[in-house]
Amino acid sequence: MRAIVVTDQAAGTSGMTLAERPEPPAAINDVVVEVHASGYVPTELEWPSTWTDRADRDRSPSIPGHELAGVVTALGYGTTGLSVGQRVFGLTDWHRDGTLAEYVAIEARNLAPLPGDVDFTVGASLPISGLTAWQGLFQHGRLQAGQSVLAHGAAGAVGTMVTQLAREAGAYVIGTGRAADREKALDYGAQEFVDLANDSLEDIGRVDLVFDVIGGDVQKSSAALIKTGGTLVTIVGPPEARPADGLAIDFVVEADRAQLSEIVQRVRDGRLQTNIGTIATLDDAVAAFNPTERLRGKTIIRVRP
Numbered sequence: 670m671r672a673i674v675v676t677d678q679a680a681g682t683s684g685m686t687l688a689e690r691p692e693p694p695a696a697i698n699d700v701v702v703e704v705h706a707s708g709y710v711p712t713e714l715e716w717p718s719t720w721t722d723r724a725d726r727d728r729s730p731s732i733p734g735h736e737l738a739g740v741v742t743a744l745g746y747g748t749t750g751l752s753v754g755q756r757v758f759g760l761t762d763w764h765r766d767g768t769l770a771e772y773v774a775i776e777a778r779n780l781a782p783l784p785g786d787v788d789f790t791v792g793a794s795l796p797i798s799g800l801t802a803w804q805g806l807f808q809h810g811r812l813q814a815g816q817s818v819l820a821h822g823a824a825g826a827v828g829t830m831v832t833q834l835a836r837e838a839g840a841y842v843i844g845t846g847r848a849a850d851r852e853k854a855l856d857y858g859a860q861e862f863v864d865l866a867n868d869s870l871e872d873i874g875r876v877d878l879v880f881d882v883i884g885g886d887v888q889k890s891s892a893a894l895i896k897t898g899g900t901l902v903t904i905v906g907p908p909e910a911r912p913a914d915g916l917a918i919d920f921v922v923e924a925d926r927a928q929l930s931e932i933v934q935r936v937r938d939g940r941l942q943t944n945i946g947t948i949a950t951l952d953d954a955v956a957a958f959n960p961t962e963r964l965r966g967k968t969i970i971r972v973r974p
């Protein structure tokens with residue numbers, strides 16, 4: 670099969686190549702999926718899991734990309750709940766070969782059915798940003814209607830999902846980002862916008878939940894704005910700051926079939942818009958991941974036309 674592979678961490682995305690790789694077999698509890706569309710997070714090549722297995726053994730050349738939408742072609746022994754020919758989407762294991770390939774082997778529990786009226790490109794754009802927003806807001810952030818959320822990077826892949834899901838849950842959302850992101854953040858539902866380079870974060874007052882996708886000084890100044898009993902949720906590593914009287918939580922997104930189904934249902938009925946910036950073919954994937962201009966929104970690779 671054809672796949673994008675990486676062999677050299679120092680080379681970054683410029684070291685990606687399109688290569689021939691063996692098709693994966695369906696191991697116990699796995700399904701093999703014919704990938705129609707694949708999503709990739711720009712920071713993946715910095716993650717140890719891209720380069721080693723769980724025992725820290727080198728597993729390169731590895732295939733990046735952890736989001737997919739496609740069609741089940743084989744079921745491993747013991748796999749239940751899915752059938753051959755079914756449309757699915759989901760999030761693959763960080764330590765296994767990923768989805769920038771014509772086929773991927775994935776545990777069945779990491780997949781959810783993809784309804785027939787949702788395009789594969791849309792399906793592949795949802796798992797990481799949608800699940801991260803859902804888990805950060807509702808599991809880790811324990812968001813309640815009427816609360817306020819400071820959504821950093823509100824025009825980004827995760828930030829647009831955070832904004833929309835928080836609004837739907839009845840929260841007041843203040844988005845942040847660069848000056849050029851203001852309109853997009855407001856279009857996705859933020860009620861206010863803070864340009865982090867030119868506006869003062871302190872002017873927004875106090876909030877119940879900070880959803881941090883940036884870290885560093887932005888995270889530190891945001892932690893000071895959290896109300897008593899509020900939460901700093903960060904997805905960029907261990908917290909560097911804590912609210913004076915609240916929780917600070919970092920987490921890594923996990924596959925969850927029920928949550929994937931909740932997310933895709935919102936897309937079907939128009940409550941949730943995905944944030945795709947670029948769609949490229951597998952032949953053009955390396956160029957798409959090495960853009961000459963700033964990327965906006967997710968880059969999705971249409972593996973099959």
Ligand SMILES: NC(=O)c1ccc[n+]([C@@H]2O[C@H](COP(=O)([O-])OP(=O)(O)OC[C@H]3O[C@@H](n4cnc5c(N)ncnc54)[C@H](OP(=O)(O)O)[C@@H]3O)[C@@H](O)[C@H]2O)c1
Nearest residue numbers: 712801822824825826827828846847865882904920921922
């Ligand atoms: N822990 C997890 O499970 C998890 C899950 C998903 C993502 N992540 C991580 O979360 C981060 C965000 O992911 P994403 O997919 O949402 O990325 P993204 O689409 O690039 O969105 C991030 C947004 O924040 C903006 N931003 C970043 N630094 C900024 C700054 N200093 N000032 C103003 N705006 C700034 C970006 O603008 P520019 O593009 O102009 O920089 C972009 O609009 C990444 O580091 C990713 O690896 C973690």
